[in-house]
Amino acid sequence: MEFPTNADVLVGLSRADDAGVYRINAELALVQTVDFFTPVVDDPYWFGQIAAANALSDIYAMGGIPKTAMNLVCFPVKKMEMNILRAMIQGGLDKLTEAEVVLLGGHSVEDPELKYGMAVTGFIHPEKILTKNGLRPGDILILTKPLGTGIINTAIKAGLASQETTERVTRQMAALNRNAADVMAAFSIGACTDITGFGLLGHLAEMTAGINLGARLWARTIPILPEALEFAAMGLIPGGAYKNKEFRESMVSFSSSLSPLLPEVLFDPQTSGGLLMAVAPGQAEDLLQALKQNGVSGALIGEVVRNAQYPIIVE
């Protein structure tokens, strides 16, 4: 397919990224994204918050500031009560308010299956766009949210997750990547993305694709939600994790001393996951400290290396 383009398309379909960027003038560009999905939690108010946080995340991952949003709603009018719809929209609205984003409108259709999400537009400086493609040798990789939401959500569906675990993962999925993005703006970042459906290794594989650099991950430091490995051991792994692994495992080398369940967690599809940032090596500790001071948990999980035998090495 050929896509129409022009000189003001700074990030478009020719190079898939978290969001598209269109230049208005030398100082200002629009950054746009859209995302919607089926419920990941039972509570409609929390689902609304998670859907909004997830839609906004792509703007943060590009280094942009979200400004406006439009709701996208698919709702089974005949099967569900309107108060479910109302609670869900309220959740989304409250999350937008927290992010200082205004809702300008939206569109809803009747659908046998509930779906909710948003189209989001933000501002970004044309010279400060953070794409997936800018890894530099020596960059340190920082991940801001622990992995395992796909596995835990599968355990919740199976009725096996505790109340405490359910609440923890729900809060995490609803948390904005805003503070992380604000902090990151003051540092030298080579590349950034948010971790979603392809899992950590799927998204990292995209970042190392087509460049002559690899990533070395330090397995022990990668943050993983409590119980994710236990549930993985019980076979509560979403089909998407296996698909991600099948598609990308030839790019990854795992040290034989690691748990055989670790690949499943590192390929686990994440809902509203954290940011993966590649920061200049001299600034990594400072960035981590600044994130913590702003209430964002993060960990140094690896480094970008030259002449790697594999695009990704986990050791």
Place this chain on the structure above:
Amino acid sequence: MKTIDARGLACPAPVLLVKEAIEKEHPAVLQILVDNGAAKQNICRFLESQQFEVSAMQQGNEFQVMGTRKTGAGDASCAVEEIPGEVKKILVLAATDRMGTGDDELGRKLMVNFIKTLKEMGKEFWRLVLVNNGVKLTVSGSPVLEILQEYERSGLQILVCGTCLEHFQLLDKKQVGQTTNMLDIVTAMQVADKVIPLT
């Protein structure tokens, strides 16, 4: 023996059926039928976590998982039908839709025979990569389409060059294999124990 048919179900439903059966009926031996690799792996993991010895067999797209409650210590293995480490990984790279030069009609016939006969490599036939004219083998009307689809159903990964499909405007006509890029092709060649090129 308790048999559970979990075909057509998505995760985590198959695991839940097995869990319920174990809790309610305490079977010593269980047989579970599933129709996707994710469900098969998840059930193997679940049974192992419940102290069952596990084995699995594949027939076409379907898997039969057997679980036997452990009496004492024993090694659980869920990988009987998977390729063990010492089996060679052979990658066949076809950059053409006919074999050799000389007579094109003969070349096309030979290609059909070649693709058919590749199965004699058995488990060592690990990946088939199609580039340039080779991608034409994956579209409707291709004399080997059915054979390739059969290979794919039996678990062979067929990688089809996306740039080439685009070049021939065949992107939406491909009937088999995964569309891929040069990095994945090069990585697969690097990981393979042996690469057989057909140009």
